[in-house]
Amino acid sequence: xxxxxxxxxxxxxxxxxxxxxxxxxxxxxxxxxxxxxxxxxxxxxxxxxxxxxxxxxxxxxxxxxxxxxxxxxxxxxxxxxxxxxxxxxxxxxxxxxxxxxxxxxxxxxxxxxxxxxxxxxxxxxxxxxxxxxxxxxxxxxxxxxxxxxxxxxxxxxxxxxxxxxxxxxxxxxxxxxxxxxxxxxxxxxxxxxxxxxxxxxxxxxxxxxxxxxxxxxxxxxxxxxxxxxxxxxxxxxxxxxxx
Amino acid sequence: xxxxxxxxxxxxxxxxxxxxxxxxxxxxxxxxxxxxxxxxxxxxxxxxxxxxxxxxxxxxxxxxxxxxxxxxxxxxxxxxxxxxxxxxxxxxxxxxxxxxxxxxxxxxxxxxxxxxxxxxxxxxxxxxxxxxxxxxxxxxxxxxxxxxxxxxxxxxxxxxxxxxxxxxxxxxxxxxxxxxxxxxxxxxxxxxxxxxxxxxxxxxxxxxxxxxxxxxxxxxxxxxxxxxxxxxxxxxxxxxxxxxxxxxxxxxxxxxxxxxxxxxxxxxxxxxxxxxxxxxxxxxxxxxxxxxxxxxxxxxxxxxxxxxxxxxxxxxxxxxxxxxxxxxxxxxxxxxxxxxxxxxxxxxxxxxxxxxxxxxxxxxxxxx
Ligand code: HEM
Ligand code: HEM
Ligand code: SF4
Numbered sequence: 001x002x003x004x005x006x007x008x009x010x011x012x013x014x015x016x017x018x019x020x021x022x023x024x025x026x027x028x029x030x031x032x033x034x035x036x037x038x039x040x041x042x043x044x045x046x047x048x049x050x051x052x053x054x055x056x057x058x059x060x061x062x063x064x065x066x067x068x069x070x071x072x073x074x075x076x077x078x079x080x081x082x083x084x085x086x087x088x089x090x091x092x093x094x095x096x097x098x099x100x101x102x103x104x105x106x107x108x109x110x111x112x113x114x115x116x117x118x119x120x121x122x123x124x125x126x127x128x129x130x131x132x133x134x135x136x137x138x139x140x141x142x143x144x145x146x147x148x149x150x151x152x153x154x155x156x157x158x159x160x161x162x163x164x165x166x167x168x169x170x171x172x173x174x175x176x177x178x179x180x181x182x183x184x185x186x187x188x189x190x191x192x193x194x195x196x197x198x199x200x201x202x203x204x205x206x207x208x209x210x211x212x213x214x215x216x217x218x219x220x221x222x223x224x225x226x227x228x229x230x231x232x233x234x235x236x237x238x239x240x241x242x243x
Numbered sequence: 244x245x246x247x248x249x250x251x252x253x254x255x256x257x258x259x260x261x262x263x264x265x266x267x268x269x270x271x272x273x274x275x276x277x278x279x280x281x282x283x284x285x286x287x288x289x290x291x292x293x294x295x296x297x298x299x300x301x302x303x304x305x306x307x308x309x310x311x312x313x314x315x316x317x318x319x320x321x322x323x324x325x326x327x328x329x330x331x332x333x334x335x336x337x338x339x340x341x342x343x344x345x346x347x348x349x350x351x352x353x354x355x356x357x358x359x360x361x362x363x364x365x366x367x368x369x370x371x372x373x374x375x376x377x378x379x380x381x382x383x384x385x386x387x388x389x390x391x392x393x394x395x396x397x398x399x400x401x402x403x404x405x406x407x408x409x410x411x412x413x414x415x416x417x418x419x420x421x422x423x424x425x426x427x428x429x430x431x432x433x434x435x436x437x438x439x440x441x442x443x444x445x446x447x448x449x450x451x452x453x454x455x456x457x458x459x460x461x462x463x464x465x466x467x468x469x470x471x472x473x474x475x476x477x478x479x480x481x482x483x484x485x486x487x488x489x490x491x492x493x494x495x496x497x498x499x500x501x502x503x504x505x506x507x508x509x510x511x512x513x514x515x516x517x518x519x520x521x522x523x524x525x526x527x528x529x530x531x532x533x534x535x536x537x538x539x540x541x542x543x544x545x546x547x548x549x550x551x552x553x554x555x556x557x558x559x560x561x562x563x564x565x566x567x568x569x570x571x572x573x574x575x576x577x578x579x580x581x582x583x584x585x586x587x588x589x590x591x592x593x594x595x596x597x598x599x600x601x602x603x604x605x606x607x608x609x610x611x
Contacts, residue, residue: 058554058555058567058568059554059555059568060487060489060505060506061487062491063487063488063489063491063497063502064486064487064488068482068483068486068488071485071486071487071488072485072486072487073486073487074484074485074486074487075485075486075487077487130585132588132589132592172473173476175471175472176461176467176471185462186462188462188463189462189463192543192544193513193542193543193544193545193548194473194512194513194514194515194542195510195513195539195542195544195545195548195556196543196544196548198512198513199555199556199558199567202555202567203558203567206567206570206571206574209571210574210578213578213582214578214582217582217585217586221585221586221589224593225589225593
């Protein structure tokens, strides 16, 4: 795996301290710094919240009863969507900055070593593992290559897409000449119409939800059956190699 | 040709009083969003500037743009612009016909090279070498190309000329294309709508002819003064939208109360036009005011963004139509079944793995 500095060669079990036969050994590496972990859980909550409020924007709840003057139900749903949206965008920007200053694992979700045959072999290895064709999988201190591919392709690109189209929609209400319009107004032209932009923003949500479903399932499953820790790594920061 | 007369001269000749003329100028200034101090400038321009000839071509269209135009609320506006146009060329409403009419077109093109305004209603179908729309014995697309070549600018009237509209809706059998896909070397001003609002049309023309300058356009090429906001941004039902009070069915109590039509498919939130401000027919009403949602007629592809009475539009995948939520439900069921099956197999594999509870041997000697 010399192809990619972020993966780590198989760790040979450390020699037994007491000179006995080599045995399975727990080895741990610190992979996810606290801010990254915080960002992860915050992002997870925000994506969930944005999906709920976004869906309600598209398909609003049953009409509110009462005096129009006292009601702000749709307004509140939208307000929450926008607050979460700003937090998500700030988080994304911060995560990008973090990737630039901290190398290694922090950069994994921003690209895949597409031209490396070695890497594709590793992906294939993980596919075999998830298809029950392999009894064991290789292990990496960073993300497993299949996870990485989905994080890059579905999360990183997907959430960037949501931020671009979301601010493009926001520019419509902020008005011509607003900074949202100056920076993101082009997305509307790109999709050809306001309705198309909205529809794609909506479709983007399902891409992220699809990612989340696969991601959470794989995280839980690997935590039980895999050879490395996963969920606890995202809580404590330490990746433990189990056997 | 003799000295070209000015607007003012033209109006006086038609019996318009000086007083009405100044009134018209302030009105025009106001409708264009100019400061009151600019009204005299409008007047001055109209008094001194030679009138800019306006030609009006008709391609594949239904004449709703013309119909709207001649119903402009302010009679003077109509008079001004109408007389100025019928003087030149508009095959639907001018008196001349046949060769005489076509010659008029040619004369203006050569005499006013680079100085006339070309208004286009409808669009050119370019399938089968353009034979789906023949004007004066030749394909409309040729007439358009020729006349655009020497124009000062082109105005795309309505959604047909601006986007393609109904005739360009899927599957677009005649391969109708919007004007800007044919005319690439001249400024094209889109004035979309099916039809566009009369006051918007006359406003745009008045602006160009009085100021000798094209209006500022947005990214989509529409005049900012009329198309910079959505119907939704200025809709009088907006408080009901924000409150979350919607019409749920056409004949329910909420419909009677005039609640927001969002759930009935109103396209106001995705439509740029001035209807909620200027309204129609001398400011009488506009669709939402009469209880029907906006169908987004001034938007690109509005005809394909149906169904009109549903909030979410259909997305066609390999010919199958459903909205985003319906597609997601289908895919979601697949994903759910897949995950459940995978989890079941995983559990089974794990149960049958005899070594699963064998933990790594404890390091000898207790603590390490
Ligand atoms: C994970 C991220 C996001 C998800 C899942 C999401 C989801 C949605 C959904 C489903 C809609 C309704 C679309 C429709 O009507 O068909 C929506 C609307 C909208 N979203 Fe997002 N969104 C996300 C991020 C953002 C961001 C970053 C912004 C930026 C400000 C944003 C701004 C908007 C705006 C302005 C609307 C239209 C609201 C309206 O016109 O009432 N969204 N979103
Ligand atoms: C209960 C829900 C979730 C759990 C248990 C969870 C768990 C995890 C775990 C264990 C990892 C580390 C993967 C590894 O060990 O290689 C991880 C990484 C990641 N997760 Fe989640 N996740 C959850 C929800 C989400 C959601 C909703 C999103 C966004 C849509 C998300 C996006 C990510 C991303 C982008 C990474 C990579 C982090 C990085 O490299 O900086 N997660 N998650
Ligand atoms: S009726 Fe249409 S334009 Fe008016 S507030 Fe409701 S959704 Fe917006």
